Amino acid sequence: MYSQGLIGADGRTTESEEFLARFQARIDAEEKIEPTDAMPEGYRRTLVRQIGQHAHSEIVGMLPEGNWITRAPSLRRKAALLAKVQDEGGHGLYLYCAAETLGVSREEMTEELLSGKAKYSSIFNYPTLSWADIGIIGWLVDGAAIMNQIPLCRCSFGPYARAMIRVCKEESFHQRQGYELCMSLAFGTPEQKAMVQDALNRWWWPSIMMFGPHDADSQHSDQSMAWKIKRFSNDELRQKFIDATVPQAEYLGLTLPDPDLKWNEEKGGYDHGPIDWSEFWRVVKGQGPMARDRIKARKKAWDDGAWVREAALAHAEKRRARKMAAE
């Protein structure tokens, strides 16, 4: 799951105007750009960064949900959660592969994540404090991700667009599964209902921040729009998400923690209260409550697994040498 206005993209490019015009003509004709095609350096750099951030988000996103695998309250939920977290890992894998087509290796991207150089979706820097968080993440966080990723199925870069088709199918399943989990709590005991209301209170604002800064404050969006990497603005996607989510919360009998949220007949959508952007930027810049723990956990897995990866390489080398000697 991932959805956030790209952080720190650098679409500057130095190619000739003629080259850029030819490239733009292909984009405007809705042709897919493939890895071996000529492309502006800024386009390549933007995509490496965006696909990398997306892949890292999937991988780091395994941690907050994985936090509840061993405590899932029924065997059915345990299996579903395990399968869901596995899906997220799978998304990470083929997104890394999509980025590799642009000439950057998974190892390099991993090093950047572990060193703190690469970003990932800041939503994962919040803790999962109760079982209801698992439902809310599916409903809201995966829901927000889908809003962002459905248009990415039409992204101009072929490998990314194709990867998104499968990712979206799975995310859509996760979203329905998350909502169904929330239903089991909202229509359950008073304690269960309180649990899911508390989770909603904690995740609502971070979820709507996932779409990134307001359009007026969003850097680099114009170039990404022109290159058709991005199809809708942050605010457009946020509005779609809120409009879809409010009736879902009403059905559950839950209250969204925004007293200013109200239907605006004129625009045909909901108005919402002010977003605390200081919190957003604080979390994006690494001061989220779980930021250090997330990277520490990823680093530990990577470091603890080093001997396994070394052994696999050493064994492959021995096999190759033995095969050569036998021939």
Add this chain to the structure above:
Amino acid sequence: MAVWEALIELADDHLVLGHRVSEWCGHAPMLEEDLAMPNMALDMIGTSRTLYCRAGELEGKGRDEDAIAYLRNEREYRNCLLVERPNEDFAHTMLRQLYFAAFMKPFWDAALVSSDEVVRGVAGKAGKEMAYHIRHAGEWVIRLGDGTEESARRMREAVDALSIYVDELFDSSDAAQDAEAAGVLPKRSEMRAAFDKVIEDVFAEALLELPEVPFGQRGGRSGQHGEGLGHMLAEMQSLHRAHPGATW
């Protein structure tokens, strides 16, 4: 002893090992293993669910899979000791999986002719799963055994730590003997030759010596577990037990 109790032993083996393997999710040495281990865990948890449901039906007291899995304490769990051993490191985890799958594969193959329809169904599915668990875990045991100096040392340590739990796999409890007599489950002792063949082949390629086991540890089938299982169950059951009667 009743047949349903033998099914619970079998289900406990799969749930406990599935739970242990699931503890790796998100923390594996490489992304491919972050995908492979949940897969194996899901296979085993899935098998346990069907067996718990069947055991509950045969018992006839209205217990469903969650009542059996979440509302028994460690003295009531009937899994063998091998499956509850902690993950330790990747070498331990893969060897534990290989030992378990090398036993379960011939077991499920033999259970294809069980007199119980549900057991036959499980056997058809789980036999295939265990075949690829043998392949996956076996390949890792070979890579690690014949990899680097460090991986070979860790693999030898895993063999030393886990081999004492192998013999218990071949024992049949009173309940299992009754299930065997009724044709519901195959005789556990008859799996030895197939198990030994898999282990000998893998160990030979992994440059590992077959262990000598002076004394095989036993006790799981009578609820005499190691100290780790109680902690595992405390974690697994905490939320379910905190809300008696709730549905999830």
